[in-house]
Amino acid sequence: MNEETLFPDVRIVLVETTHPGNIGASARAMKNMGLSRLVLVSPHDFPNDTARFRAVSAADIVDNATVVDSLDAAIEGCHLVIGTSARDRRIPWPLLDPKGCGEKVIAERTDRSEIAILFGRESRGLKNEELQKCHFHVNIPTAKAYSSLNLAMAVQVVCYEILQASLAGMAPQAWDIEYATAEAVEHLFQHLEQTLIDVDFHDPENPRQLMTRLRRMFNRIRMDEMEVNMLRGFLTAVNKKT
């Protein structure tokens, strides 16, 4: 497994894709999310320069795509098959949303896993007999007014959720400066209040809620040391001028 292939056991299967641009855009979406294995079932126009062009830096995935002439060949050896489905079906099937699909894929991975996710034709998706080969269906929720996603967009959303599920539990965001201590912030508030008095903006005899609101405002964030120092420096500069 090289660095480019986070998910060597997950194949994206595109069934009877009409537009080669969608194959290329799907390859790019896959590579962005760490997937690399593309299987094409009876594509209408492939190989094709448009597919390589739209893939940009994922042309290697297009070049290495496996082309087969049946869905059975595409999912050979797989123990988990998930099919994308836009429409309501007559017979309900175990259904995942994209996030659940990502979590399912990650949960089922082993050192010998083989997982396939199927995407149907641009015009009418997967046929019923193809959907019946799946353990789960995955449906991407949409607005009612326009429910038909572009094929490569659907690949993007599903692959995104696979990477998200694998990244779950990552470390929290780093910050570049230490957070200020409570006493440093308190000294800042005292310095601010005195300066507000000095410039005749604040009257302690008639405080309204000025300091309360300023405290609430600055306490909404956890100020870091440099921010407190900058504000103290500004107040000191004001003090010297007044």
Add this chain to the structure above:
Amino acid sequence: MNEETLFPDVRIVLVETTHPGNIGASARAMKNMGLSRLVLVSPHDFPNDTARFRAVSAADIVDNATVVDSLDAAIEGCHLVIGTSARDRRIPWPLLDPKGCGEKVIAERTDRSEIAILFGRESRGLKNEELQKCHFHVNIPTAKAYSSLNLAMAVQVVCYEILQASLAGMAPQAWDIEYATAEAVEHLFQHLEQTLIDVDFHDPENPRQLMTRLRRMFNRIRMDEMEVNMLRGFLTAVNKKT
């Protein structure tokens, strides 16, 4: 609000888009997820038939797009501005993942909310000064081997997470004062910078990172209207004394 527009208060802002196909594909991704307001900042080639073609049934969003010549015009009236960012920045900024971005957008919606999500150029994203106008950055996690998402794919992922969060029934947050608009905050920053110069705390010839760090701090706060007015009043009082 008609059925097609689940999020009339959320604008998608594309900055200096090069390829009209990406505008069309973004419009389709938006409409699939219930968004409708597209703002284009200085697009290179627009209007353009390719944009309408790629939008398919979302050509109405392309036709109704607002074209402006500055980012400030694009985010006018907005109280929450989120910018997509692919790169690590020298100064960390409050960062969301796409799911957190969707939840933030839904949590901040009110009957008068105005929210903008910014997407940068295909080649190099948003500039630092554009990112500094944002309250939050959102980063779409990718595989290391290929981190550059197609622009419309990024729009798809972010809009998908907005619809997902809305379907999850996120509750809006209560606050007693209206949030300040982007232009009110921008005027505050300009007033603050001039005052910092006047009191000899800030040298525009040697700016260090003072204004960047102050912008980052105040944008973390998400100031409300009264807070901006208090700070403006304080600065005016300082101006009178110096």
